[in-house]
Amino acid sequence: MGYGGFRGGVHPFPGKDITKEKAVLEYLPQGELVYPLSQHIGAPARAAVSVGDEVLAGQILGEADGSLSANVISSVSGRVRAIERRMLATGVISESVIVENDREYRPDPGIGKARNPEELTKEEIRTAVKNAGIVGLGGAGFPTHIKLAPGDDGAIEYVIINGAECEPYLTGDYRLMLEEPERILAGLWVILRLFEKAKGIIAIEEDKPKAIERMREAIREKGLEKAPIELCALRTKYPQGAERNLIYAITGRKINSRKLPKDAGCIVCNTATAHAVGMAVCEGLPLMSRIITVTGDAIAHPQNFRVKIGTNYTELIEAAGGFTCEPEKVIAGGPMMGMALTVSDVPVTRTSSALLAFQRDPVAKVKPGSCIRCGRCVKACPCRLLPLKMWQACKHYNLELFQKLYGMDCYECGSCTFVCPARLSLTQSFKEARMMVSNERKRTGTLSSDPEKQDRIKGKAQRQQPRAKAGGAIR
Amino acid sequence: MNELWNVSSSPHVRGFIGTQNLMFDVALALMPAAAFGVYRFGPYALCVLLVAVGFALLTEYTYEVCVEKENTLWDGSALVTGLLLGMNLPPLVPLWIPMLGSIFAILVVKQLFGGIGQNVVNPAMAARCFLLISFAEQMNHYSGMDGISGATPLESLKSGGTVDLAAMFTGFTTGSIGEISTLALLAGGIYLLIKKVIDWVIPVMYLVSFTLFMAVFGGQGADPYYLAAQLCGGGLMIGAWFMATDYATSPVTEKGRFLYAVFLGILTGIFRLWGASAGGVSYALITANLLVPLIEKITIPKAFGWEGQRNG
Numbered sequence: 031m032g033y034g035g036f037r038g039g040v041h042p043f044p045g046k047d048i049t050k051e052k053a054v055l056e057y058l059p060q061g062e063l064v065y066p067l068s069q070h071i072g073a074p075a076r077a078a079v080s081v082g083d084e085v086l087a088g089q090i091l092g093e094a095d096g097s098l099s100a101n102v103i104s105s106v107s108g109r110v111r112a113i114e115r116r117m118l119a120t121g122v123i124s125e126s127v128i129v130e131n132d133r134e135y136r137p138d139p140g141i142g143k144a145r146n147p148e149e150l151t152k153e154e155i156r157t158a159v160k161n162a163g164i165v166g167l168g169g170a171g172f173p174t175h176i177k178l179a180p181g182d183d184g185a186i187e188y189v190i191i192n193g194a195e196c197e198p199y200l201t202g203d204y205r206l207m208l209e210e211p212e213r214i215l216a217g218l219w220v221i222l223r224l225f226e227k228a229k230g231i232i233a234i235e236e237d238k239p240k241a242i243e244r245m246r247e248a249i250r251e252k253g254l255e256k257a258p259i260e261l262c263a264l265r266t267k268y269p270q271g272a273e274r275n276l277i278y279a280i281t282g283r284k285i286n287s288r289k290l291p292k293d294a295g296c297i298v299c300n301t302a303t304a305h306a307v308g309m310a311v312c313e314g315l316p317l318m319s320r321i322i323t324v325t326g327d328a329i330a331h332p333q334n335f336r337v338k339i340g341t342n343y344t345e346l347i348e349a350a351g352g353f354t355c356e357p358e359k360v361i362a363g364g365p366m367m368g369m370a371l372t373v374s375d376v377p378v379t380r381t382s383s384a385l386l387a388f389q390r391d392p393v394a395k396v397k398p399g400s401c402i403r404c405g406r407c408v409k410a411c412p413c414r415l416l417p418l419k420m421w422q423a424c425k426h427y428n429l430e431l432f433q434k435l436y437g438m439d440c441y442e443c444g445s446c447t448f449v450c451p452a453r454l455s456l457t458q459s460f461k462e463a464r465m466m467v468s469n470e471r472k473r474t475g476t477l478s479s480d481p482e483k484q485d486r487i488k489g490k491a492q493r494q495q496p497r498a499k500a501g502g503a504i505r
Numbered sequence: 506m507n508e509l510w511n512v513s514s515s516p517h518v519r520g521f522i523g524t525q526n527l528m529f530d531v532a533l534a535l536m537p538a539a540a541f542g543v544y545r546f547g548p549y550a551l552c553v554l555l556v557a558v559g560f561a562l563l564t565e566y567t568y569e570v571c572v573e574k575e576n577t578l579w580d581g582s583a584l585v586t587g588l589l590l591g592m593n594l595p596p597l598v599p600l601w602i603p604m605l606g607s608i609f610a611i612l613v614v615k616q617l618f619g620g621i622g623q624n625v626v627n628p629a630m631a632a633r634c635f636l637l638i639s640f641a642e643q644m645n646h647y648s649g650m651d652g653i654s655g656a657t658p659l660e661s662l663k664s665g666g667t668v669d670l671a672a673m674f675t676g677f678t679t680g681s682i683g684e685i686s687t688l689a690l691l692a693g694g695i696y697l698l699i700k701k702v703i704d705w706v707i708p709v710m711y712l713v714s715f716t717l718f719m720a721v722f723g724g725q726g727a728d729p730y731y732l733a734a735q736l737c738g739g740g741l742m743i744g745a746w747f748m749a750t751d752y753a754t755s756p757v758t759e760k761g762r763f764l765y766a767v768f769l770g771i772l773t774g775i776f777r778l779w780g781a782s783a784g785g786v787s788y789a790l791i792t793a794n795l796l797v798p799l800i801e802k803i804t805i806p807k808a809f810g811w812e813g814q815r816n817g
Contacts, residue, residue, distance in 0.1 A: 036809070042518050198518070274810060286810030359511045370512040391511040392519055399580065402524055402622040405757040409704075413809040418757060419801075436808035436816055444516030451524045452622075458514035 035279025038412040039267040040445045042366060044237070045199040049325045054205050054334045057349050059131055063340030064116050064377035065091050065102050066124040070171040072098030077127060083110045088141035088316050091127045094160065100173040101163035104129060105318035105338035107136040119343070119362035119376045120369055126377070129340065143314040147220045152183070155220060155311055162310035163380075164317050168192060168271070168300030169363070171381040174307065177299070178224055180292035186225040187295040188281055191218055191304050193234040193241065194264055194271030197364030200384050202321035203301045205334050207234070207241040211248035214301050217308030218259065221297065228297070230259040231280055237266040268366060269443040273298050275412050287439040322378060324350040328357035328387040343374040343385055359391035366444045399452040407446035407456060413439050417446035417456045424459035429470070432463045440464065524621075527752075528581030530702045534693035535588055535747065541689045542682035546596035550682045554591035556600050560607035561587025568616045582621050586610050589629035589747060592683020593740060593787070594636075597646050606632040626794040627754045630787050637784045645783060647679050659738040659783070662731075670730065673737040680739065687737040694746030703750040706762045707769075711745045712736065714770025722778060741773065744786035754794040761797075761804040768800075769793045 068074035075092030079085060085104045092102035108130045116126040147155065160175035180186060191214065195203040207214065218230045234242050246261055264270050264279055273291060276298060278284055283294040291298045299307070302320060309315045319339060325332035330351030337346065343362070347353065361368040362376070363383055374385075407417035415436055423432040440460050447457040543551045565583040569576050577583075590606050610632035618624045637644050647657055657679045658668040672678050676686025684690070697703045716732055725731040735741070740748075749755060749769055756765050769789055776785030808816075 040520070042516075042520075278809075284810040284812065286808060286814075289810065357510065359513075359517060361517055365515075365517040367515050368517065369515065370510070370517065372510060372512055386517075388517075391513075391517070393513050393517055394511050396519060399524055399577075400620060400622045402527075402582075402752045403755075403757055404527065404752040408757050408759075414806055415808055416757060416805065419805075434816065435805065436811065439808040439811070442515070447516050448518065449520050449522070451520075451522050451527055453519065453523065455514060457516060461514060 035264065035270070036275040036412050037414065038410050038445065039269060039275075040410050040448050041266075042198050042268055042448060045325070045365075046201050046204070048199070048332045049201045049323050049334055050204055052201075052205075052332065052334050054202075054209060054321055054336050057335040057337050057341070057346065058133070058135075059106065059338050059341040060345055061131070061342055062111065063104075063106055063108075063129045063131055063338065064342070065104065065127040065129065065340045066116065066118055066377065066379060067092045067102055067126060068122070068124040069102070069118070069379035069381060070100045070165040070173055072096070072100070072173060074125060075099055075102045077113055077125070079110050079113075079127060081110050081112055084108075085110060085129060086138040087135050088138035088318060090161070090163070091129075094173070098173060098176060100165050100175075101161060101316075102127070103163040103316045103318055103339075105340055106131045107134055108132040117376060118379060119371060119382065141314055141316060145312060145314060147216075147223055147311050150223075150311070152224050155224060158311045158314075159307055162306065162316035164303065164306045164310060165380050166300060167302035167306065167320060167380060169367070169381050169383060170273075171379075174299070174303055177297060178221065178307075180290075180297070183225050184227055185295055186228045186292065186297055188277075188297070189218065189221050189225060189228045189230045190276060190280060190291075190296055190298045191230070191232045191301055192271055192273075192276055192298055193232060193238075193245075193301040194276060195238075195301075196235060196266075196268045196271040197366055197368075197383070198268070199323065199325050199386055200364050201323050201325075201334055202383055204238055204241055206301055206305055206321060207238075208244050210305060211245050212252060213305045213308045214245070215248055215252055215254065215259075215308070216312050217299075217304030217306065219254070219257075220307055220311045221299065221304065222258070225297065228258075230257070231262050232259070232301075233262045233264055233276060233280060235266045235270055236263045268445065269412055272412060272441060272443060274441075287441075317380065320378070320380060320382065322346060322382055323384040325384065326357070326361075326386040326388045328353050328355060328389045330354050337378050339378055339380055341378045343371070343376055343378060346378070346385055347374055347387070353387060355389055357387040357389055358394065359388045361386040361388075366448070367442065396453045398454050401452050401454060404451060406449045406451065410445040410449045412443060412445060413441065415440060417460070420463070421454060421456050421459055424463045429463060429467050433467060437463055438467060524580045524582070527702055528585050530697065530700050531585050531747065532581060532588060534696045534702075535585075535592065535683065537689035537692050538683045538686055538743065539588065539592055541676050541686040542592065542596070545676060545685060546682060550596045552600065553594055553596065553598060553603050553682060554588065557591030557594070557603035557607050558584060558587035560604050561590070561611050564608050564611035565616070568612060574620070577621060580621060583611055583615075586615065586628045589683075589743075590632050592743065593629060593633045593681050595644060595647050595680075596682050598643050602636060602640060602643055606636050609635050622753045624753050625797075626791045627748055627751045630748055630790045630794075633787050634784065634791055637782065637787065641782070657739070657783070658734060659777070662734055662738065668734050668738070670733055670737070673734060684740045684743045687742050690742040690746055694742075697746070697750070703746075704762075706759070707749050707755060707766045708745040710763055710766035711749050711769045711773075712741070714767040715741065715773050716770075718771050718774035719778075722774060735777070739777070739783070740786040744773075744790060748786075748790050749793075754790075754797060756797050756801045756804065758801055758804040758806055760806065761800045764800050764804065765793055765797065768796065 073096040076095040112128040164174040166172040360371045610628035614628040614631040720727045772789035
């Protein structure tokens with residue numbers, strides 16, 4: 031049965047057939063490796079090495095700095111050539127540690143010690159996850175050791191392993207489920223050890239029956255049939271893998287932008303994250319690599335690669351046979367939420383997932399028209415927002431109204447823009463507005479942790495707002 | 506570095522359905538009813554339709570050339586407006602009526618308010634009301650055709666006469682060019698539902714609320730014969746399936762659509778029962794259109810996960 035779940039969503043061309051049967055190839059980097067100290071949500075890590083230092087694979091290059099941060103781990107052995115600012119795929123410029131690869135991959139002596147998770151205390155498990163530099167590998171990059179410490183362990187009822195992989199063209203999680211299901215299960219098992227009352231749920235979209243079958247087999251092989259672990263087939267639609275929608279599809283509980291999954295008694299981890307937790311705790315191996323799907327009609331030999339974090343994207347394009355012709359568009363990530371690249375000279379980070387290259391850019395030919403108020407965006411929005419009204423608010427720079435229309439609950443999935451018959455760049459304007467609002471909140475300190483105080487400040491601001499302005503722009 | 510790749514904000518893929526597809530689907534869905542009207546009333550009805558469509562397109566084009574706006578002739582919306590207006594005219598109107606109506610619809614109601622999507626009331630309906638009020642004689646001119654009786658079914662119903670339900674359903678009766686065949690209009694409406702151009706809420710709730718209103722206030726109780734005649738008569742079917750569902754002038758919120766449809770049903774009932782002139786559906790539609798901004802404002806839905814909470 032398919033857990034349908036949320037209202038809204040779209041059905042973009044899946045494009046997964048290109049690489050879904052391609053087994054993951056290990057790719058060893060040729061050039062220098064770039065380790066941005068900010069490749070997760072929260073404060074950047076603090077550099078723990080200096081220029082000229084010899085480093086080993088698995089060594090900590092950057093230490094988590096502050097309460098919300100994560101370690102940065104070297105994926106090769108070699109010498110630190112520089113610590114300088116480099117551009118990432120997202121366009122952000124981050125302080126980065128540049129390591130010259132000696133191609134010997136000498137491991138740090140501290141890593142690779144197999145452990146039995148049954149004998150570890152909760153504290154030891156969390157420390158192991160923290161030391162391994164694990165962050166949410168689905169794309170958000172939330173530090174996992176913080177996610178796994180929600181405060182009250184007894185309040186967590188579900189540990190959801192997100193194998194939906196609803197973004198078109200991406201097949202990394204799918205291959206991982208087919209090739210290394212036991213490590214994903216090991217990770218889930220470790221996480222379940224932290225939350226004694228929780229049930230483990232592995233959620234996979236229906237269009238991946240092989241992955242579902244393979245995970246089921248793995249559960250049998252590990253003798254976990256009687257364990258509180260369940261497989262859950264989700265209806266195939268985008269954005270099924272979005273955290274809020276996934277939680278609703280599985281548990282029927284709803285959270286909004288102000289809440290975390292733990293507020294609904296849930297911990298949601300991507301399959302690759304669970305895999306990394308399993309490796310870190312059971313095998314003592316920190317997060318050094320991830321799967322990157324290199325695909326698209328401009329790539330000669332589309333492929334899934336296991337890539338050392340820090341590898342340059344340009345190398346991956348060459349490893350996949352290069353371009354068949356000059357592409358019009360190259361995207362880091364999936365086509366719905368990924369970033370268009372101007373140059374491929376950027377490093378693979380922990381939150382990278384794919385590199386897509388297309389001969390034709392369908393968006394370039396798109397000519398935006400006028401909103402005809404057809405309401406298709408309203409039907410497509412998985413957050414139940416009114417994108418067309420938010421768009422008008424953005425056009426008039428009416429951020430007050432944008433927030434009143436729950437604009438800050440938008441997670442930029444792109445569904446509204448995908449369906450818009452007038453071809454408006456709705457998501458783009460929401461991204462801008464959301465950034466403006468969050469900057470403003472940071473500046474004025476409105477984002478206080480005390481919700482009552484927030485309401486007071488907001489209420490005051492709204493009262494001062496002339497009524498005519500708020501009313502005039504709504505239509 | 507010789508790479509010159511396109512950059513744009515995500516998403517990097519788009520769906521296939523554009524404004525044009527939606528408008529042409531509506532035009533296609535109107536075809537059975539329009540064709541039946543031409544079959545029933547003869548080639549002159551076709552002339553009326555062609556003049557209405559032609560002048561709608563011409564006005565759109567001329568205006569956009571004059572004010573140097575981008576040409577939107579191919580989005581199909583002027584075509585739909587012209588077609589709807591023509592279908593809402595009696596078959597024997599002089600040709601200057603569709604001409605004037607189309608110019609009014611496109612120029613005054615649509616373009617002067619900002620063009621597609623910006624109009625406050627439905628252009629075809631507003632033009633029809635304008636014509637009904639200004640040229641009552643020409644606009645109520647249904648008699649004089651061979652073999653077709655003078656009074657429309659609703660007129661005879663109002664004056665206590667009897668009507669032939671089967672003829673009203675299939676369309677062998679008197680009325681405006683495109684509104685006579687309930688069957689053809691239903692076929693078009695169902696096509697739009699299947700193609701997901703419209704959703705069911707507005708047409709179905711409109712018809713349901715109208716039926717309930719007539720059952721309570723119509724003076725005939727829940728008499729199926731009376732109610733069926735009211736449903737098949739006049740512009741109700743074309744109004745419910747093609748006018749009330751007009752994107753620009755109907756609410757986008759789910760609750761709003763519901764409210765709007767119920768309101769339409771009640772207004773149509775009032776105008777039909779106690780109104781002085783024909784065209785109850787048209788007046789109900791433009792009145793309801795004017796309330797859409799208000800309806801939308803009070804029916805903004807709570808976002809996912811905010812149920813029962815304040816947006817702080």
